[in-house]
Amino acid sequence: MSLSNIFTNFKNSAVDEKSQQWFKFLEKNNFDFNLIEKIEMSGEFPVVFDKAGNKFSIDFIHNKQSYAKKKASIKTELISKAMGGGKHGLQILDLSSGLGIDAVFLTQLGYAVTALERNPLIYLALNEALTQKPSLNLKFIFSDALTYLKNQEIKADVIYFDPMFPEKTKSALPRQEMVFFKNLVGNDNDAVDVLDFALSIKGVKRVVVKRPLRAPAIRKPMSSISGKLIRFDLYSGGK
Numbered sequence: 001m002s003l004s005n006i007f008t009n010f011k012n013s014a015v016d017e018k019s020q021q022w023f024k025f026l027e028k029n030n031f032d033f034n035l036i037e038k039i040e041m042s043g044e045f046p047v048v049f050d051k052a053g054n055k056f057s058i059d060f061i062h063n064k065q066s067y068a069k070k071k072a073s074i075k076t077e078l079i080s081k082a083m084g085g086g087k088h089g090l091q092i093l094d095l096s097s098g099l100g101i102d103a104v105f106l107t108q109l110g111y112a113v114t115a116l117e118r119n120p121l122i123y124l125a126l127n128e129a130l131t132q133k134p135s136l137n138l139k140f141i142f143s144d145a146l147t148y149l150k151n152q153e154i155k156a157d158v159i160y161f162d163p164m165f166p167e168k169t170k171s172a173l174p175r176q177e178m179v180f181f182k183n184l185v186g187n188d189n190d191a192v193d194v195l196d197f198a199l200s201i202k203g204v205k206r207v208v209v210k211r212p213l214r215a216p217a218i219r220k221p222m223s224s225i226s227g228k229l230i231r232f233d234l235y236s237g238g239k
Contacts, residue, residue, distance in 0.1 A: 003019060003020060003023045005038075006023065006033060006036070006038055006039055007019035007022070007023065007038070007039050007040075007041055018041060019039075019041050022039070022041075022046075022124055025120060025124060026120050026121060026124075029120040029142070031119075031120045031121055035050065035183055035184055036048055036049065036050055036051075036121070036184075037049045037050055037051045037053075044059075044061075044062075044132070045057045045058065045059045045125075045128060045129060045132070046124075046125060046128060048121065048125070050180045050183070052180075054179070054180040055180075056180060056181060057125065058099060058100060058122075058125040058126055058128070058129045059129060059132075060100070060104060060129045060130070060132060060133045060136070061129075061132055061133060066099070066101050067100075067101065067104050067105075069105055069108075071105070071108055071109060073109070074086045074109045074110050074111075077105075077109055078225060078227050078232070079102060079105065079106065079109075079232065080106070080109050080111075081225055082208045082225050082232035082234060083106070083111070083158050083160070083206070083208060084158065084205070084206055086110065086111075088157050088158055088205040088206050089157025089158065089205065090110060090111050090112055090157065091111075091112050091114075091155060091156045091157045091158070092106055092111045092112065092113045092114070092156060092157070092158050092159075092160055093113075093114050093115075093116075093154060093156035093158070093159045093160065094106075094113055094114065094115035094116065094160045094161075094162075095116050095145035095148075095149075095159060095160065095161045095162075095194060095198070096116065096117075096145060096161060096162050096163060096164070096188065097115040097116060097117040097122070097123075097126055097140060098117075098122075098162060098164070098185070099122075099126075099181075100115065100126050100129065100138075100140070102160070102162060102210070103115040103138055104136060104138065106160075107136045107137045107138045111137070112137040112138075113137065113138045113139070114138075114139050114141060114156070115138065115139070115140050115141070116140075116141050116142075116143050116144070116145055116148055117140055117141070117142060117143075118142070118143065118144035118145070118185075119184055119185045119186075120142065121184060122184060122185060123140060123142045126140045127140050144190075145161070145190075145194045145198075146190055146193060146194050146197060149194070149197045149198060149201065150197065154201050154203065154204065155203070156203075156204055157204070157205050157206075158204065158205060158206045158207070158208060158237075159198045159201070159204050159206075159207045159208070159237070160207075160208045160210070161191075161194065161195060161198065161207070161208070161209045161210070162209075162210040163188035163191040163194070163209070163218070164182065164185055164186070164187050164188050191218055192218055192219070195207070195209060195218050195219055195235075196219070199219075199235055199236075199237070199238060200238050201237065201238045202238045203237075203238065204237030204238050205236075205237045206234060206235065206236065206237050207234075207235040207236075207237055208232050208233070208234055208235075209221070209232070209233040209235070210230060210231075210232055210233075211230065211231055211232075211233055212229070212230060212231075213226060213227070213228070213229055213230055213231050217233050218233070219235070221233035221234050221235055222234055222235060222236055
């Protein structure tokens with residue numbers, strides 16, 4: 001697969017340079033180009049198309065429905081209550097960025113978030129969105145969760161995990177786009193191993209797993225906090 005077959009709408013040298021950088025990164029990290037039709041780089045944010053015509057982009061600025069949620073406070077928002085409402089500390093390690101929606105929201109509530117993403121294309125799109133909103137206390141790292149947990153010094157107060165499972169159907173994306181997104185990222189078949197390792201890490205005060213409301217827990221939690229569609233399973237950290 002060549003660069004010109006994937007990246008379209010070159011308008012200037014800066015766009016062409018970024019396309020080359022993306023292509024080299026994707027090649028280096030064994031991205032399956034057969035999953036996509038093209039990537040348009042000429043707009044404010046890259047837009048990725050699959051072969052069925054579905055598209056998606058990650059846009060922290062204009063997608064206000066996903067990334068500018070109305071929020072109460074660090075003490076009252078459901079996801080923040082799952083994190084401990086700040087009492088366990090403000091450093092969050094998000095093991096599965098996805099679209100970055102929860103990571104962005106947590107920073108808006110006052111947390112500092114380091115978020116992992118294992119898919120090279122999604123990682124590039126997240127980082128590109130972040131360059132447009134550098135005020136967020138957020139950093140994306142290209143890595144799968146288990147590799148990172150095993151090889152890096154973890155300084156987080158709380159570890160957050162939102163694994164992708166086949167039964168997970170609710171999303172910020174329309175249905176067809178969600179199929180496209182799930183085809184890119186795949187399922188978290190190592191979720192049990194990831195959770196078990198996260199629970200063993202010293203210094204982490206709490207581990208939080210996000211699940212569909214009626215989905216089974218990965219491991220029996222010490223408690224849970226539930227909303228209308230989702231719940232957060234809570235586990236004591238390695239201490």
